[in-house]
Each structure stands twice: as C-alpha cells, then as structure tokens.
Amino acid sequence: MTQEKSSRERILEAAVAMTGEHLGAGLSVRAVAARAGVSTGSLRHHFPTQRALQDAVLACVYDIAIPDDHVIHDTTLPARERLIACLRLVLAPAPPGAPSRQAWSTVHERFIAPEPTDELRATYLATAREGLRRVEYWLTVLVAEGALADGDNTRRARFLNTVVGGLSIERAMPGDDSVLESETDVLGIAVDAVLAAPG
Structure with a gap:
C-alpha cells in the first residue's frame, strides 16, 4: 500500500514543478497552494515566509540536479x-x-x-x-x-x-x-x- 504524500511534500512538488515551468518567476502562495491542493494557511504553516518556501524549493532542485x-x-x-x-x-x-x-x-x-x-x-x-x-x-x-x-x-x-x-x-x-x-x-x-x- 502506498503512503499518501504529506501536505508539505505536495507543496514542494507543486512549487518545484512551477519553478521548472517558469524559471525566474516568483512563487505565488495562492498558485502554489492551489496546484498542491492545500489551503494557503497550510502552505504558510509549513513555509511561514516566501523566502522559506523559495529556499526549500531550491534545495530540492539542487538535490535533483546535483x-x-x-x-x-x-x-x-x-x-x-x-x-x-x-x-x-x-x-x-x-x-x-x-x-x-x-x-x-x-x-x-x-x-x-x-x-x-x-x-x-x-x-x-x-x-x-x-x-x-x-x-x-x-x-x-x-x-x-x-x-x-x-x-x-x-x-x-x-x-x-x-x-x-x-x-x-x-x-x-x-x-x-x-x-x-x-x-x-x-x-x-x-x-x-x-x-x-x-x-
């Protein structure tokens, strides 16, 4: 049985995909939350600031690329x-x-x-x-x-x-x-x- 992804994992997955689609564009909290299927409150719970989200996304991208x-x-x-x-x-x-x-x-x-x-x-x-x-x-x-x-x-x-x-x-x-x-x-x-x- 596969384990369901946590809301944090879904948020990161959505944000990484959006970053790949639009390199250099900012990550809109609403757009990321909508794509991840979570509320903006849930996103802010895991990533209280835009910088926290951006840093987590870039860490994921670097882990994949390097x-x-x-x-x-x-x-x-x-x-x-x-x-x-x-x-x-x-x-x-x-x-x-x-x-x-x-x-x-x-x-x-x-x-x-x-x-x-x-x-x-x-x-x-x-x-x-x-x-x-x-x-x-x-x-x-x-x-x-x-x-x-x-x-x-x-x-x-x-x-x-x-x-x-x-x-x-x-x-x-x-x-x-x-x-x-x-x-x-x-x-x-x-x-x-x-x-x-x-x-």
Missing part, C-alpha cells in the same frame, strides 16, 4: 578528487556548446536583461544562497575528515563558485574541443588553492 552525497562521502577517493568531482556536478547540467549557450541565454533573459525588481533580486539571491550552501557543505565534510583546515568555508565556497561560474561561461563560448581539458586544470588549481590555504 546529487552529491555519494561523491563527497566516498572516502575511497582522495579529498581533492572528490571536491573536483562535486564541482563538475555543478557544471554537468550544461555541457559545452549549444546546451551551455542555451543555459546562459536563459539566465540572461531572466536575470540580466530585465530591469531588476525586488522579486527578481530575491529569486537570484535565493539561487545564489543555495549554490553557496551546497559548496559550503562539501567543504564542511572535508573539514570534519581533517582533509581541510578549519576556516572560513563561506569565503572558500564563494571563491569556488566564482571559478565554476567562469568555467560555465567558457563552456558557452565558441571554442575548441580542449575546453574540458583546460577546465580540469582550472578546477585542480582552484581546489589545490583551497586545500592548501591555512584556516
């Missing part, structure tokens, strides 16, 4: 290789060439071309927070193992996210077949810098 737990916890591999593999997962959804160009075109249409509104800014910041949180988690795992000195993981994560962001733009540019090879070198240099830096 399932990293098995990678960062695979201690049969050195910490360096695991961290590089996790960063590659961030790049994986948009391979070099047309997929990367399309991904960056979408980002441009949604976040860069329009005049920034409070809603657009909030959506972008929520996405950036979730990306940062994910990289910080990987670094925290390595600190707990003793593979990385305890230190400012937020600062380290920002650095790694900046490197990955630059590489994702490079994937969208017209180039040659060696982009993945140079990408490996750049990720290695960035990870070495983080692992070698004192706390």
Whole structure:
C-alpha cells in the first residue's frame, strides 16, 4: 500500500514543478497552494515566509540536479578528487556548446536583461544562497575528515563558485574541443588553492 504524500511534500512538488515551468518567476502562495491542493494557511504553516518556501524549493532542485552525497562521502577517493568531482556536478547540467549557450541565454533573459525588481533580486539571491550552501557543505565534510583546515568555508565556497561560474561561461563560448581539458586544470588549481590555504 502506498503512503499518501504529506501536505508539505505536495507543496514542494507543486512549487518545484512551477519553478521548472517558469524559471525566474516568483512563487505565488495562492498558485502554489492551489496546484498542491492545500489551503494557503497550510502552505504558510509549513513555509511561514516566501523566502522559506523559495529556499526549500531550491534545495530540492539542487538535490535533483546535483546529487552529491555519494561523491563527497566516498572516502575511497582522495579529498581533492572528490571536491573536483562535486564541482563538475555543478557544471554537468550544461555541457559545452549549444546546451551551455542555451543555459546562459536563459539566465540572461531572466536575470540580466530585465530591469531588476525586488522579486527578481530575491529569486537570484535565493539561487545564489543555495549554490553557496551546497559548496559550503562539501567543504564542511572535508573539514570534519581533517582533509581541510578549519576556516572560513563561506569565503572558500564563494571563491569556488566564482571559478565554476567562469568555467560555465567558457563552456558557452565558441571554442575548441580542449575546453574540458583546460577546465580540469582550472578546477585542480582552484581546489589545490583551497586545500592548501591555512584556516
């Protein structure tokens, strides 16, 4: 017998689907509640603020797009290789060439071309927070193992996210077949810098 989904699960499922359909659009409490088949009061019970809902949705999206737990916890591999593999997962959804160009075109249409509104800014910041949180988690795992000195993981994560962001733009540019090879070198240099830096 299958167990019925909780109202929280239905809300998240509806909100994730709506986010996928309209990237960059805000999540209307009424629209999400209606799609999930719950009252707005029920939605507010589980997610008291718009930010709480948005953060939960983005965490779900990242978990689906970048399932990293098995990678960062695979201690049969050195910490360096695991961290590089996790960063590659961030790049994986948009391979070099047309997929990367399309991904960056979408980002441009949604976040860069329009005049920034409070809603657009909030959506972008929520996405950036979730990306940062994910990289910080990987670094925290390595600190707990003793593979990385305890230190400012937020600062380290920002650095790694900046490197990955630059590489994702490079994937969208017209180039040659060696982009993945140079990408490996750049990720290695960035990870070495983080692992070698004192706390």
